[in-house]
Amino acid sequence: MKKNFMLITALLAALSMLFPAGCSAPTDTSEETPAEAAGDERLFITIGTGTTGGSYYPLGGAMAKIWTDNIPNVHATVQSTGGTNQNIQLMEDKQAEVGFTDTKYVLAYEGKDVWEGRPQTWLRGLVPLYPEPTNILVAKGSGIKTLEDFRGKRVSIGAVGSGTESTSRELFQVLGMDVDKDIKAFMLGTGDTAKAFQDRQIDAAILVGSLGMSSIVELTSLNLVDYLDLPDEVFEKIQEVNNTWVKFTIPADYYLNQPNPVKTYSAFNIISVHEDLPEAIAYQMTKALFEHKVDLLAVRQTMENMTLENVEKITIPIHPGAVRYYKEVGAKLPAGY
Numbered sequence: 378m379k380k381n382f383m384l385i386t387a388l389l390a391a392l393s394m395l396f397p398a399g400c401s402a403p404t405d406t407s408e409e410t411p412a413e414a415a416g417d418e419r420l421f422i423t424i425g426t427g428t429t430g431g432s433y434y435p436l437g438g439a440m441a442k443i444w445t446d447n448i449p450n451v452h453a454t455v456q457s458t459g460g461t462n463q464n465i466q467l468m469e470d471k472q473a474e475v476g477f478t479d480t481k482y483v484l485a486y487e488g489k490d491v492w493e494g495r496p497q498t499w500l501r502g503l504v505p506l507y508p509e510p511t512n513i514l515v516a517k518g519s520g521i522k523t524l525e526d527f528r529g530k531r532v533s534i535g536a537v538g539s540g541t542e543s544t545s546r547e548l549f550q551v552l553g554m555d556v557d558k559d560i561k562a563f564m565l566g567t568g569d570t571a572k573a574f575q576d577r578q579i580d581a582a583i584l585v586g587s588l589g590m591s592s593i594v595e596l597t598s599l600n601l602v603d604y605l606d607l608p609d610e611v612f613e614k615i616q617e618v619n620n621t622w623v624k625f626t627i628p629a630d631y632y633l634n635q636p637n638p639v640k641t642y643s644a645f646n647i648i649s650v651h652e653d654l655p656e657a658i659a660y661q662m663t664k665a666l667f668e669h670k671v672d673l674l675a676v677r678q679t680m681e682n683m684t685l686e687n688v689e690k691i692t693i694p695i696h697p698g699a700v701r702y703y704k705e706v707g708a709k710l711p712a713g714y
Contacts, residue, residue, distance in 0.1 A: 420658065422453040425464030425476035428536055429457050430568025432509075432587040432677055433477040439676045440475075440648075440666065447665045451658065459566070461540030461646075465497060468651045475654075475662075479509055479540040479585060480621040480644030486693045490543065490619075502691035503648040503659065503699050504666055507682035510625045510643040511544060512584040512593060513605040519580040524552055524605065528559050533573060533582035536566040545583040551614040567592040574601050587679040588631060597632035606640040615642065621692070645682075645690040652696070659698025667706075685709060 424441055427433030434457055441453035456473065458464055464476030465485050481490065488496030515521040521530060527549075534549075534556060535541025542564065549556050556562050563570075563579055571592040573579040582602075584593060596602045604627070616622055625643035629636060648666075650659060666673070666683070673680040685708035688695070695703070695714070703710055 418450065420451050422451060422475060422658075423467070423473040424453060424455045425458045425467045425473040426455050427458060427460045427477060427539070427586075428566030428568055430566060430571060430590075430592045431460070432590045432679075433460070435676050436506075436673060436680070437477065439673050443665050443669045443672060444662055447669065448658070448661045451661075459536040459539035459542070462491065462543055463538040465492075465500070465649070466538070468649070469497060469499070471651070471653075474651055475503070476649050477506070477646065478649040479544075479646040480619065481540050481543055482647065482649050483621050483692050484619065490547075499652045500693055501650050501652050501654075501659075501696040501699075502693050503650045503696055504663055505683055505687040505690050506646045506648065507587055507677075507679040508623075508625060508643040509585055509587055509646045510627060510641050511548070511607075512586070512627075513581070513607065513641065514574075514584060514593070514596065514602040515581045515605055516574055516577070516579065517601055517603060521581055521605070524608075524611065527552075527581060528554065529561070530580040531561045531563060531578065533563045533565040533570040533579050533584075535564065535583065535585070536569075537564045539566070541567075541583060541585040544585050547618055548583065548611075548615065551611060551618060571595050575599070587677055588627065589678060593632060597634050600634045604635060604637075604639040607642060609640075612642055645687070647691050649693075650696055654696060654698070656696075656698040656701070659696045660701050661698075663696075663699040663702045667702075 422444065424437045426437035434455065437455040441455050444451050444453040461478045461481045464473065464478060467473035468476050482500060484490040485492045485497040486500045488494060521527065534545035546556050554560060563573065565573055567584055567586060567590065570582045570584060574596055612624060621644045622642045625641050627639040627641065629638045670683060685706060688703055688708045689711045691711065700714055
């Protein structure tokens with residue numbers, strides 16, 4: 378009897394060593410975690426931003442750090458680009474998962490403008506950013522007093538493939554000017570535009586970016602440029618072409634040597650993503666940005682506009698992962714959610 382008992386005990390001990398986890402409690406796998414969404418491998422996320430002298434690039438760097446530091450298995454990096462148009466192209470080509478986009482994202486989704494006949498219906502909104510005014514700048518001593526005076530002048534209209542270039546062409550179109558014939562167009566990013574003003578290589582520029590963008594701070598601090606107002610009748614023509622624009626006023630003295638308020642126009646820009654981004658990852662990305670908003674404010678004070686109330690300003694479908702977060706926190710979603 379004693380021998381049988383010892384034999385059974387030995388067998389049980391051996392079995393417990395062979396199957397140490399055999400009796401572990403089952404786990405609930407009904408909700409996918411970010412690590413699982415990445416397939417337990419590191420998920421690399423590329424963020425299409427803008428030129429290094431603009432607003433998107435430094436903000437993209439801050440977002441990349443927030444996501445890398447706070448989402449397991451995610452490593453995010455930024456890519457300097459020409460801006461909105463190129464960011465959309467990169468996402469379409471699966472070379473980027475995230476992109477900063479200005480009002481042109483609406484036209485891309487609807488298949489208008491340069492996307493005529495090929496709507497980018499895979500685009501999804503993630504978070505609202507801030508209104509982005511169009512800055513119409515002229516060099517001191519250029520003799521330019523009105524938009525009509527741009528004829529024959531050297532004008533920076535934005536980097537190739539940028540949202541600024543598209544906005545500039547739209548503006549000159551409603552003015553009845555051909556960018557390729559009626560002005561001497563320079564395809565420059567924001568940093569290169571600032572340098573061109575300093576070197577007296579251009580007479581004017583269209584710069585689209587957030588209030589406080591470094592290139593304009595530099596130019597106004599050096600007292601190299603003046604602002605031009607946008608007449609109401611021109612704005613009305615612009616809105617006929619693209620009704621996402623709204624009137625915008627840059628407050629007096631926002632920049633050095635800018636004593637008067639400036640009448641212009643703007644649109645809300647957003648972070649766009651590809652619809653293929655895993656829902657669990659999109660949820661965590663959205664959550665992390667709002668929970669670490671202070672880090673974004675340290676880069677651009679205009680990020681104060683990234684609020685739960687402004688989510689309704691996203692005018693394309695919002696990614697399901699982001700929607701899940703917004704519903705949890707009671708954000709103001711567009712109609713239909």
